[in-house]
Structure formats: structure tokens, C-alpha cells
Amino acid sequence: MFPTLTLEATAYNRSQLVFPEAPQAALAGRSNVGKSSLINALAGRRQLAKVSSTPGKTRSINYYRLNDSPAFLVDLPGYGYARCSHEERRKWQGLLEHYLTRTTGLTVLILLLDSRLEPQHSDREMAAFALAHDLPIIGVLTKTDKSKLREREAARRAWEVLLGGAPLLDVSSHKKVGLEDLWERILAAVGPAAETAPGDAL
Numbered sequence: 001m002f003p004t005l006t007l008e009a010t011a012y013n014r015s016q017l018v019f020p021e022a023p024q025a026a027l028a029g030r031s032n033v034g035k036s037s038l039i040n041a042l043a044g045r046r047q048l049a050k051v052s053s054t055p056g057k058t059r060s061i062n063y064y065r066l067n068d069s070p071a072f073l074v075d076l077p078g079y080g081y082a083r084c085s086h087e088e089r090r091k092w093q094g095l096l097e098h099y100l101t102r103t104t105g106l107t108v109l110i111l112l113l114d115s116r117l118e119p120q121h122s123d124r125e126m127a128a129f130a131l132a133h134d135l136p137i138i139g140v141l142t143k144t145d146k147s148k149l150r151e152r153e154a155a156r157r158a159w160e161v162l163l164g165g166a167p168l169l170d171v172s173s174h175k176k177v178g179l180e181d182l183w184e185r186i187l188a189a190v191g192p193a194a195e196t197a198p199g200d201a202l
Contacts, residue, residue, distance in 0.1 A: 014094075036049035036075075038140075038173045097129075108186070139159050
């Protein structure tokens with residue numbers, strides 16, 4: 001049985017950030033890494049998070065409540081997409097940094113990484129930022145149904161070094177692979193309160 005996810009709030013700027021002390025697991029990743037698809041797969045719903053073929057569509061911080069608990073799964077804006085203005089990138093970066101450094105309830109950063117690629121510059125920057133601020137990290141290799149074994153293993157070896165031994169999970173939103181393991185990690189990170197009202201199985 002997996003938790004239900006309900007969109008509780010959306011923040012486009014610092015003044016709209018909410019629930020700073022509530023237990024939170026945050027999803028971060030480059031644009032087009034499959035973040036929205038993963039949220040839908042975790043929720044067992046097709047359109048909870050809007051999936052777009054255009055990278056960089058998530059421009060807000062979205063709070064999804066787990067069951068009826070105080071805990072949240074938080075969707076952060078995708079980073080690393082060049083086709084936007086410098087002002088837009090600066091704004092997103094500032095919002096991300098503010099959330100990551102001022103949210104006292106943040107218990108883990110789930111870093112989504114494309115299993116077909118070795119570490120990209122923006123991924124390295126996010127990982128270094130998290131480590132510098134002592135944020136626990138779960139590394140997730142996405143789109144494993146689209147990658148070859150050698151690609152995944154190359155990405156895994158590189159990230160194991162960069163993340164200092166942080167756990168890496170193989171996940172496919174399309175094939176529903178790795179979702180149970182990821183939910184277990186999320187629930188362990190946000191605490192037992194999130195398990196008080198089990199949702200429907202995927």
C-alpha cells in the first residue's frame with residue numbers, strides 16, 4: 001500500500017512558501033529528467049502533475065501532501081534548461097536556494113538523474129550544494145527503461161563517487177520499476193506520521 005498524494009499548495013515566489021517546519025522530501029532534477037512522470041507514477045494517477053514535452057514547464061514549488069498526514073512530497077522547479085532568460089534562471093535559482101536552506105522540515109533531497117547520461121554540470125552543482133549544506137540525498141536514476149545497462153552502470157559509478165556513497169535507486173515511471181523502494185526511502189525520511197492513512201496500491 002502506498003500513500004495518496006494531494007496537491008496542497010503552489011509557490012512561485014518566496015512569500016508563497018509554506019509549511020517550513022512540516023516533514024518534507026523534495027524532488028530535484030534537471031528539466032526533462034522525468035520528475036512529473038515520476039510523481040504521477042508514485043501517486044498512481046496520470047494527471048496529478050502535468051507532463052509536458054517542453055522542458056522547464058515546472059516553474060513553481062508544488063507541495064503534495066502524503067495521505068492526511070503533516071508530511072509532504074515537494075516538487076521543485078527543474079534546472080539546467082538554457083532556453084529561458086537570465087532573469088528567469090536567476091529567479092528560479094533564488095527560489096530553490098531559499099527553499100533548500102530555509103525549510104527546517106526538509107529531511108531529504110531526492111536527486112533525479114537521467115540514467116542515459118553521465119553527471120551533467122547542473123547536476124554536479126545541485127549535488128555539491130546539497131552536500132555543502134548537509135542535506136541527506138537519495139540519488140534516483142530515471143528512465144531506466146530507455147537506457148542500456150552500460151549507460152546505467154557508467155552513471156552509477158560516477159554518481160557513487162560524487163554523492164559520497166548516497167543510495168542510488170533505478171526507477172522507471174513507465175514500467176513502474178523501483179517505485180516501492182523509493183516510497184520506502186521517502187517514508188523513512190519523513191517519519192511515521194506519513195503512514196497513518198494508507199492509500200490505494202498502485
